[in-house]
Amino acid sequence: LYEDAQKEILSADSLQQIENLRVKYLGKKGELTQILRGMGSLKPEERPVIGQIANEVREKIEGLLTETKNKIAQLEKEKRIKSEYIDITMPGKPYEYGHKHPMTQVLDEIKKIFLGLGFSIAEGPEIEFTYYNFEALNTPEDHPARDLQDTFYVTSDILLRTQTSPVQVRTMEKNKPPIRVISPGRVYRSDEIDATHSPVFHQMEGLVVDEGITMGDLKGVLNIFAKKFFGEDTNTKFRPHYFPFTEPSAEMDVSCFACGGKGCRVCGYTGWIEILGAGMVHPNVLRMSGIDPEKYSGFAFGLGIDRITMLKYGIDDLRLLFENDLRFIQQF
Ligand code: PHE
Numbered sequence: 001l002y003e004d005a006q007k008e009i010l011s012a013d014s015l016q017q018i019e020n021l022r023v024k025y026l027g028k029k030g031e032l033t034q035i036l037r038g039m040g041s042l043k044p045e046e047r048p049v050i051g052q053i054a055n056e057v058r059e060k061i062e063g064l065l066t067e068t069k070n071k072i073a074q075l076e077k078e079k080r081i082k083s084e085y086i087d088i089t090m091p092g093k094p095y096e097y098g099h100k101h102p103m104t105q106v107l108d109e110i111k112k113i114f115l116g117l118g119f120s121i122a123e124g125p126e127i128e129f130t131y132y133n134f135e136a137l138n139t140p141e142d143h144p145a146r147d148l149q150d151t152f153y154v155t156s157d158i159l160l161r162t163q164t165s166p167v168q169v170r171t172m173e174k175n176k177p178p179i180r181v182i183s184p185g186r187v188y189r190s191d192e193i194d195a196t197h198s199p200v201f202h203q204m205e206g207l208v209v210d211e212g213i214t215m216g217d218l219k220g221v222l223n224i225f226a227k228k229f230f231g232e233d234t235n236t237k238f239r240p241h242y243f244p245f246t247e248p249s250a251e252m253d254v255s256c257f258a259c260g261g262k263g264c265r266v267c268g269y270t271g272w273i274e275i276l277g278a279g280m281v282h283p284n285v286l287r288m289s290g291i292d293p294e295k296y297s298g299f300a301f302g303l304g305i306d307r308i309t310m311l312k313y314g315i316d317d318l319r320l321l322f323e324n325d326l327r328f329i330q331q332f
Contacts, residue, residue, distance in 0.1 A: 001031060002057045009064050013077070018069045025061050032058055061113040092142060097195060105203065106309045107184055110204060113228045114182045117221065119206070122181040124167035126188070130157050130253055131146035137245040138284045146246050152199075160188035164205035165245060168281070168300055171207060172289035177296050178210040195317045202305035209281065209291060211299030217249070218278055220297035226254050226275075230312070237272055246279020246300060256311075278304035 005025050012018050025031055036054050039047055100108070111121065124132075130153075133139075134146055145151070145162060152160040167183040184204040191197040208217065218237060226236045235255040243249040253274050256267035267273050278301035283293035307320055313332065315321065320328050 001025075001035075004059060005061050006064060009061075009068050012068060013072065015069065015072055018065060018072065022065055026058065026065075032061070043178050044076055044197050044274065050222050086174045099332070101321075101329065102315075103305060103309045103315060105332065106202075106312060107305055108200075109229065109318070110225075110305070110308075111182065111184070113225055114206070117180075117224065119180045122167055122171045122183045122207075123169050123185065124161070124164070124183060126161055126186055127154060128159060128161040130159055130168050132169050133159055133163070136169040136285065137165055138282050138288075139244040143244060144323045150190055152190055162189050163187055164203040164302055165300070168207045168245075169285070169289050172209065172286070172291050177298075178208075179289065179298070180208050182206045193319065195319065198306070198322065201318075203302050204305055206301045206303075207298060208288070208300075209296055211296055213280075213299060215280060215299070218280070220299070221299075222252055222276070222278065222301060226252075228256055229308075230257065238278075241277060241279075243277055243279055245282050245285045247282045249277070249279035252276050252278060252301075254311075267311070275308055276301050278302070 005021070008024075009018070012021060017300060023030060027033065036051075039051060041049060061176075062329075086088070095220040111190055115121075120268050132141070139146065154160070162184050164185055164187060167181075167185075171179060171181050171183070182204055183206075185201065186200055187203050188200050191199055193199065208221070219236075223236050226234050236256075237253040238250040239253065241249045241251040251274050253272035256271055256273045278299065281298040281300050286296065286298065306321060309315065309321065310318065
């Protein structure tokens with residue numbers, strides 16, 4: 001019996017097999033147990049002899065089982081450790097870093113320039129009262145911009161702001177001159193989407209109010225901005241324009257370089273491109289915002305951030321800025 005058991009135990013190669021063998025030989029119905037049970041039928045003088053042999057065999061089998069079990073457990077452990085081994089000297093997987101959207105980069109750069117000139121940042125709501133977007137900006141009831149076709153109204157008193165200019169009014173209501181703020185943000189107009197239009201786009205307002213502010217200050221500040229942003233050799237040109245909330249009003253063009261000054265989709269064919277509207281704050285606007293137009297004067301400007309981003313990088317389709325196609329975004 002012991003020899004059978006020994007042969008079987010030594011050829012076992014899993015913990016489960018060892019357990020099966022333990023049951024086979026030592027279990028309640030096991031072979032050795034049967035022998036011990038049968039002791040009753042032996043002659044009394046044979047019992048101690050057989051009993052001793054049976055116990056010895058039992059001990060040996062038990063010992064062998066335990067020994068083999070430990071050996072197998074050790075082997076399995078080694079196998080597991082080998083399969084879980086991590087080679088810490090292997091090079092890591094390359095990690096892909098994200099970066100700022102080109103428009104955020106441009107906005108950061110613009111902010112830096114104006115903060116350097118002593119401006120601070122003001123914010124206003126995108127869902128705005130009609131009053132701040134139009135009335136307080138001296139925009140008459142019959143002005144075309146107020147048309148339902150061009151403006152998203154929420155109610156007749158509330159709309160999605162069509163420009164960042166309402167922040168001018170909110171800033172003047174809350175602060176006394178000297179005022180020097182810029183205010184970037186989203187604006188909304190009811191436009192069809194195409195290469196140069198989107199119902200949501202981005203503007204940045206600028207406002208300076210103090211004693212003795214003139215059109216010369218306006219031109220000086222915007223000139224510095226254009227040169228710092230587009231490069232020192234950039235020229236600017238101011239053309240007369242009309243806005244209800246500034247008088248006089250102007251549009252500023254910069255010399256176009258996105259396509260080497262030659263005609264292209266981004267710059268057109270004149271060598272100049274318009275980047276902002278500006279003017280001296282209308283006395284009516286100052287007065288309605290609680291500032292005395294006899295004592296103070298100011299200038300304001302509003303520029304399109306999307307437009308300036310397109311110009312800076314020579315992007316010819318506005319939609320690329322909003323679609324977040326990584327193949328496009330990763331180029332910046
Ligand atoms: N709000 C004007 C626009 O959206 C731009 C502007 C701002 C003009 C400030 C003059 C002064 O076109």
